[in-house]
Amino acid sequence: MPDLLLELRSEEIPARMQRKAAGDLKKMLTDGLVEAGLTYEAAREYWTPRRLTLDIRGLTPRSKDIREERKGPSTKAPEAAIQGFLRGAGLASIAEAHVHSDPKKGDFYVAHISKPGRSAEEIIAELMPAIIKSFPWPKSMRWGPASAKPGSLRWVRPLQSIVCTFGPETEEPVVVDFEVDGIRSGNITYGHRFHAPEAIKVRRFDDYAAKLESAKVVIDAERRKEMIVADARNLAFASGLELVEDEGLLEEVSGLVEWPVVLMGTFEDTYLQIPAEVIRLTIRANQKCFVTRPQGSEDTLSNHFILTSNIEAKDGGKEIAHGNGKVVRARLSDALYFWNTDQGDLPDLDTLKQSAEAFGLDLKKPLDQRMARLDHLGVTFHAKLGTQGQRVQRIRGLAREIAKLVGAEPKLSDRAAVLAKADLQTEVVGEFPELQGAMGRKYALLQGESPSVAAAIEEHYKPQGPSDRVPADPVSVSVALADKLDTLVGFWTIDEKPTGSKDPYALRRAALGIVRIILAARGRLPLQQLFDAALRQLEEASVQRRLAAFEAEQAAIDSGDVDGEQDVDNALAAYEAELRKETIDRAAPLKADLIAFFHDRLKVYLRELGARHDLIDAVITPDADDLLTITRRVEALGKFLDTEDGKNLLAGTKRAANILAAEEKKGTAVAKAVDPALFREEAESALFALVDQAVSEAGQAIRNEDFSAAMRALSVLREPVDSFFEKVLVNDEDVAVRANRLALLARIRTATDQVADFSKIAG
C-alpha cells in the first residue's frame, strides 16, 4: 500500500500554534480522504517552527467504483421537477435517464449513476488546496504582490513551499501535483535555516526525516523536548544544580528551535535577593530560559540559568551564553529595581491623605501607601460597579460581617481586606499580574503585618480553579468570601450574568469557589444572609451615589426660589424612599436567581465528587440556601438508599405517590385527615401508627440536623408500607374508605418529603 508525505513549509510559526495546527492538518486531510472513499493504516503529524509535516501510511491507491440507481419523477411530471431530477443526478439530458414502469404509479424516470473510483493522487490534489485555504489558524495574514487583490491566500506567516509525494515503498514515489496561489507542490524542502540552507530532494517520509536530521532539523517535537530536558538536567547536574522543570516553557521552547542546543548562562548573586518566583517569571517570560536551584534546595534558586539555542555555534556557544546573560542581567536589574521600589515610599504622599483616612491606612507603610494610591487614582473596577477603592470598602464591610460567622477576628479581617488589593499598585505586579496576592503577602510580611493578614492577602483569590487549594484560616475565609460575593452579587445587580459559554468575569468560578469554601469551612453560612450582606454594601453605595446626583440636579433647578431649600429636602426624602423601595423590590428575585445559580454550581461540584445527580435534585428545594445541609442530606440519603430498607421504602413511597397522583388526576376524593374509624384492615392501622411516629421522629431529627437519624426514623416504615400494599386494596368500593386510604398514602409522602422529594429519585 502506498504512503503519503506532506510538508507545508513557512516562515516561523508561533510556538503556541504549532501543535494544534499539525493536528488540524492531520484531521482535515484524513477526514477528507475517508470521505472520498479511501482508507489508511496510520497517520502521524510532526511540526517545527518552520514546517507542518504529515506521514500517512497504507493509503488505498483508488476509491471504489460506485453504481447506484436513483428514482426520479413520473414521466408526466412538470418540467421543473424533471430539471431538478437531472441536476440532482448529474445527467445532461432526460435521454440519459431510463424509464421504469410501476403498476400503480405508472412510468417514471430512473437515473443509473456510476461514479468510477478515483485515484488517491487525484483526491489529494483536490483536497489540499481547499484545506490550505480554509485552514483554522487563530490568526492569519496576507503577504507579497498577491495581496494586492482581494481573496488572496492567508496563512499564519508566508507559506513558502509544499512537499507532497505518494507511492508504495517498492517504487519511486510521484509528486502529487497541485497549486495554491502560485505555490506548486513538489519534492524539494530545505534544512536548518543557517546550517543547511540548500535544497533537499525527498522521496518519502523515511528518507525525508533522515535527510532533515542530517540537515540539522529534528521534526519530532516530542524528541526535541526530550533532548532539551535531558541536556538541561545533565548540564545542571554537572554544576551541582538541578533544573526547575517547567512543562509549559519546555513546550514553548521546543517550538522555537529546529535543532536544540542547550547552554548555561549566569547572572550575579546579588539578584538572588529578589523573590525566587519573580526571578523565575522574569527569566521565563522575557527570555524563555529555565532557572536552576542548588541540588536539594526547595525555595532558593541558583544564579545559573539554562537556555536553548537553535545552532551549534562555531565557538561552542560562548557568545550566545554571554549575550543571553547580558539580557537576563538587564531584566533582573529591572526586577530588582521594582522589588526595591515597592518597599519604598511613593512620591506625593500628601495627595494620599484623604484616601488614607477613608481606609484607616498608615502612610508610613509602603503597602498602605499603595492602597491609598489605588483609591486616590480612582482606578475603575467596572463602569457600573465603581472604582477599586469603592470595591475594597464594600469587601471590607462584608469581610467584617462574615468574620463573625466564621470565627475570625473582625479587626484582622478588616485589615486584610483593606490591603488585599494594594499590590495591584506595585511595580512587580504591574510587570507580572499573575503574582497578585503573592506579592501582597510578601510586602505585608515585610512591613510587619500579622501572618494571618498576610496570608489572607494572598489566599483571598483562592481557590482559582477546581484543583486549587481552599483557604482554611478564618481570616482568609472571610476575605475570600467577601471578595467573591461582592463580585458575584455586584454583577447580578447590573445584570451581567454568565450566558452559555460566555462568562467574561469568571462568575461561575467565583460561585464554585464560594461553594468549596463554605463546604470546607463546615460552618453555618446561609446564602440568603451572605447575599443580603453583600447587597447592603452594594446598594448603599448606589443609593448614596444616586441621591447625590439627584440633589445636585434639584439644587440647580430650584436656585433663586425662596422655598427652594425646603422643596429640595422634601423631594430628596421622597426620592430616597423611592430608591430604598426599589432596592427591596429588586432584591427578592435577584436572590432567588442567585440561589438557583448556586444550586447549579453545587450540583456540578457534588456530581464531580461522585454524588448521584437525582439525589441532589431530590434534596434541593428552590429556597434551600444552606449548602452544608444540602450536602449532608445528599450523603445521608445516598447511604440510606444503599440499604435494603432504603430501597424498599423508596419503592413503596413511589408506589404510594403514583397511586395518589393518578387518583388526584382523576379527581377522586382524598380525605383531609386520616380517620382511624374507617380502617378495615390490620395493615392500615399498623401503618398509621408508625407513619405518625415516623413523621414526628424524622421531623425532630431534621430539626437537630441529624440526617442519619431522620433516615433511621423513616426506615421503620418499610415493613408496614410493604404489607399495606400486599394486603390492602386502596380502591375500595366504599368511597369514604377509599378516601381515607388515599389520605394514609398522603401521610407516607408527608413523612418522606421531610427528608427528600422521593419522586425525583431514580429506580
Added chain:
Amino acid sequence: MIDQMPAHMHPSRSFQGLILTLHNFWAAQGCIILQPYDMEVGAGTLHPATTLRALGPRRWNAAYVQPSRRPKDGRYGENPNRLQHYYQYQVILKPNPANLQELYLGSLAAIGVDPLVHDIRFVEDDWENPTTGSAGLGWECWCDGMEVSQFTYFQQVCGIECAPVAGELTYGLERLAMYVQGVDNVYDLNFNGLEGNDKVTYGEVFLQAEQEYSRHNFEHADTAMLFRHFADAEAECKALLDAGAPAEGGNQANHKMVFPAYDQCIKASHLLNLLDARGVISVTERQSYILRVRNLAKMCGEAFLLTEAGGADSAKTSMKEDGMRMEKL
C-alpha cells in the same frame, strides 16, 4: 561595502558606521534612502514614508533613520538602556519581497552578525499601533536572546486594509550598536569610531539632552498649553482635510492636502504622549484621546488613497504586478 569604509567606521566600533552600513546595504537593494522626518514622532512607523506610503497599490521601497521620542521613557540619563529620544532604523518594502527574511539576515551579516556564532530567532510578536489604527503580523528578531528588530507584515494601516501588504523592518539602533560594540551602557557607545581624544561617545552627544528633556517631559511641560495645542492640531487636521477634499460633483476626484493634514495628526500624537508623561490623563481619558488621534489617522489614510501617491490615478491604468527586483542574496 564595509571594506570600502575606513576600519574605524566598522559597526563594531562606531555608531555612525552602523547606520552607514545599513544605508549602504538597503541602498544596494534598491531602496530610496530618505532622511528623518522633521517632526517629533514616537516611532519610525509614523514617518509619512511608512504610514501613508504603506497604503495604496503603488510600489514603495524606502529606508531611513528616524529619531523617535517616547517622553515617558525618559530616565534623566540614569538608566543604561532607556532613553526618551533614540534612533530607529526603518525599512519599508511594498509589496514585501518573497525573500524578506533573507534580506533581513543579510543586513545583519553586513553589520557583522554571524548567524553561525550568534543565535538568531524569529519570535512571535504581532505589532499594533492603536494610535494610528495599524496592525500587522510578524516577529521580534532575537540575537542571543536580545530583541534587536521588529519584523512586521502590515495588514492594516490607518484602519485601512493594506493591498498589497508591505514588509516593515525596524532596528533599535542603540540596542543593536550596544550589542555589536559589546557595551553595557548606551552612553558608552562610541559614536564616531575614533579613539583617545578624537573619540566621541553617545553620552557626549545625548546625555545632557536626556536629562533636560526628562525634566521637561515629567516636570515642566506646560500641560494647559499642551491640551490647547492638541485641540488646535486636531481642528487644523480636519480643516486641512476638508479644504483639500475633492468638491462634490466636481471633475477633480483627487485630494489636494493630505501630507500637511497628516503633520497635524503626528503633532497630536506627540502632544498626547507628552500629556501622558506629565500624568495628567487618566486611563479612561487616555483611551478617548487615542481614539481621537486614530480618527485623524483614519481620515488622513482615506484621503491619501485619493491622491496620486495613494494610487488614485494608477488605479485606472492597471497596476504592474512585477514583484521586487531585489538582489537575491
